[in-house]
Every structure is written in C-alpha cells, then in structure tokens.
Amino acid sequence: ETGVTQSPTHLIKTRGQQVTLRCSSQSGHNTVSWYQQALGQGPQFIFQYYREEENGRGNFPPRFSGLQFPNYSSELNVNALELDDSALYLCASSFSGRSEKLFFGSGTQLSVL
Amino acid sequence: EDQVTQSPEALRLQEGESSSLNCSYTVSGLRGLFWYRQDPGKGPEFLFTLYSAGEEKEKERLKATLTKKESFLHITAPKPEDSATYLCAASSSGGYQKVTFGTGTKLQVIP
Numbered sequence: 001e002t003g004v005t006q007s008p009t010h011l012i013k014t015r016g017q018q019v020t021l022r023c024s025s026q027s028g029h030n031t032v033s034w035y036q037q038a039l040g041q042g043p044q045f046i047f048q049y050y051r052e053e054e055n056g057r058g059n060f061p062p063r064f065s066g067l068q069f070p071n072y073s074s075e076l077n078v079n080a081l082e083l084d085d086s087a088l089y090l091c092a093s094s095f096s097g098r099s100e101k102l103f104f105g106s107g108t109q110l111s112v113l
Numbered sequence: 114e115d116q117v118t119q120s121p122e123a124l125r126l127q128e129g130e131s132s133s134l135n136c137s138y139t140v141s142g143l144r145g146l147f148w149y150r151q152d153p154g155k156g157p158e159f160l161f162t163l164y165s166a167g168e169e170k171e172k173e174r175l176k177a178t179l180t181k182k183e184s185f186l187h188i189t190a191p192k193p194e195d196s197a198t199y200l201c202a203a204s205s206s207g208g209y210q211k212v213t214f215g216t217g218t219k220l221q222v223i224p
Contacts, residue, residue, distance in 0.1 A: 004156070033210065042117075042200055042214035043157070056209030090156050100145045100204045100212065104156030 004093050004105035012111045013081050021076040021108045023091030032074040033102065034066060035090040043090055049074055050096075086112045115140040115205050119215035126191055126222050134186040134199055134218045142206030146184050148177050149200040151217065157200055191222045 005024045013019050025032050031050045035043035045058035049068035063079040072093070078085060088109050092102035116139045126132055138146065145164055149157035161170045163179035170177050174195065176187040186199055198217040205211050 031210065033212075035214075040216070042119075042202075042216045044214070045212060048209050050209070056207070056211055092156075094210065100147065100210060101159055101162060102147075102157075102212065103159070104149075106154070106156050 004091055004103050006089075006091050006105035006108050008108060009106065010109045010111075012113065014113050015081055015083060017081050017112075018077065018079045019081060019110065021078075021089050021091075021110075023074045023076070023093075023105060025072045025074065025091075025093030026103050029093035029095055029103070030072050031094045031096060032068055032072065033092045033094070034074070034076045035092065036060075037088040037090055037107070039087075046076070081112045083112050086110060115203060115211070115213040117201055117203050117213050117215035119199075119201050119218050121218060122216070123219045124221070126188075126220070128192060128222055128224050129190045131187070131189045131191070133188070134201075134220070136184040136186070136201030136215055137182060138184070138201070138203045139182075140203045140205040140213065144204040144206055146179055147202040147204070147212070148175075148184070148186055149202065151198045151200055160199075188220070191220075193222045193224050196220055196222045 033048040034046040037043045048056040052068045065077045068074045088107040090107045091105045118137045120135045148160040151157045161177040166181045198219045200217045202214045
C-alpha cells in the first residue's frame with residue numbers, strides 16, 4: 001500500500017510567479033484535501049476535492065486553485081505568488097468525501113522571494 | 114467560525130515525567146476530535162479520533178480524552194522519541210470534510 005506522495009519537496013519562486021504542486025493520494029482513497037502550514041502554525045484548510053470536483057473551500061483567494069484527476073491524484077496551483085504564500089503545503093487523502101481520518105504527505109516547502 | 118486552541122505552546126519534560134496537553138474547541142456540530150503527531154519536516158501522522166464526550170483512547174504512552182469543550186492528551190512516562198509537535202483538530206458538520214487545526218504543542222522530552 002503506497003502512501004501519500006508530494007512533489008516537489010522544496011521550491012523557490014519569486015513574487016508574481018505561478019506554481020503547481022502535485023500529490024498522489026494513498027491507494028484506495030478518493031478524496032484529497034490541501035492545507036497550508038506557515039512556520040509555527042497549524043495547517044490551514046485550502047480546499048478539498050472529491051470525485052474530481054471541489055466540494056469545500058477555506059478562506060483562500062481564487063488565485064489558489066486545484067484539480068483532481070481520474071486516478072485521484074491532485075494539483076494545487078497558486079497564481080501571482082505573494083511573500084506570505086511561503087509555507088509548507090500539505091496534501092491529505094482519505095477514503096470518502098466525509099471521512100475524517102486524514103493521511104498526509106510530507107509536504108512541499110515553498111519559499112517566495 | 115470554528116476554533117481550536119491548544120496549550121501550552123511548548124512543553125519540556127524530563128524522561129519519565131508525565132503531563133497533559135490541552136485542546137479546547139468551539140465548532141458547530143462536532144463530528145470528531147483528532148490528535149496528530151508531526152515531526153520536523155514531515156506531514157502530520159494520525160493518532161486518535163474521539164467522537165463523543167467521555168470517550169477515551171490509548172496507544173502506548175498516550176491517552177486521549179474528550180469532554181464537551183476540551184480534549185486532553187495525557188503522556189505517561191514519556192521517552193525522548195515522543196518529542197514532536199502534537200496537533201489537535203476538530204471536524205464540524207457539513208457537506209464536506211471540514212477540519213480545523215490548532216497551532217500545536219511542541220513537546221521536548223529530555224533524557
């Protein structure tokens with residue numbers, strides 16, 4: 001059974017650029033959630049995808065967008081990067097759209113200069 | 114708005130010195146209260162889910178309890194390998210899996 005994998009592990013961008021982060025969910029899981037974790041803070045919910053559709057969103061602007069593919073892998077896209085976007089981005093998968101137990105990847109550390 | 118508050122922010126214990134971490138929550142229709150462990154540079158690792166007041170769960174040196182407003186993570190005779198950040202999270206009722214995390218308690222266990 002493969003776990004949740006994220007790529008890349010680290011990324012450095014400049015303000016105004018765009019970035020795409022990728023996540024492969026755990027085998028058998030059909031739901032993916034994305035979280036942003038700033039240094040010293042808890043994870044903040046960005047959005048969730050269930051069966052290729054966004055079915056929940058936190059307090060993040062529209063420049064944060066995502067996709068889920070038929071194999072349940074997912075992408076997080078962030079446009080017009082700002083310095084405050086520097087954080088650890090975590091992907092979590094679960095079995096159904098309403099299942100609470102989350103399985104996290106190791107995250108992508110994004111630095112915006 | 115759902116809110117989860119953890120205390121203390123940091124805790125330093127001698128090996129074998131038992132203690133408790135606190136998590137207070139305010140959510141609309143609690144569906145579950147979770148505890149995760151997070152090691153530096155890694156994603157959170159699931160520990161426990163509690164669903165109703167009075168429920169308790171144990172795993173090795175850890176025991177989680179739940180009341181109507183708080184949850185506690187009791188650590189009995191901790192070892193240095195228990196050093197990590199412990200995150201509390203609450204799931205509220207709704208059409209999707211909305212999980213709100215606290216800021217965590219950073220635990221350091223000294224040999």
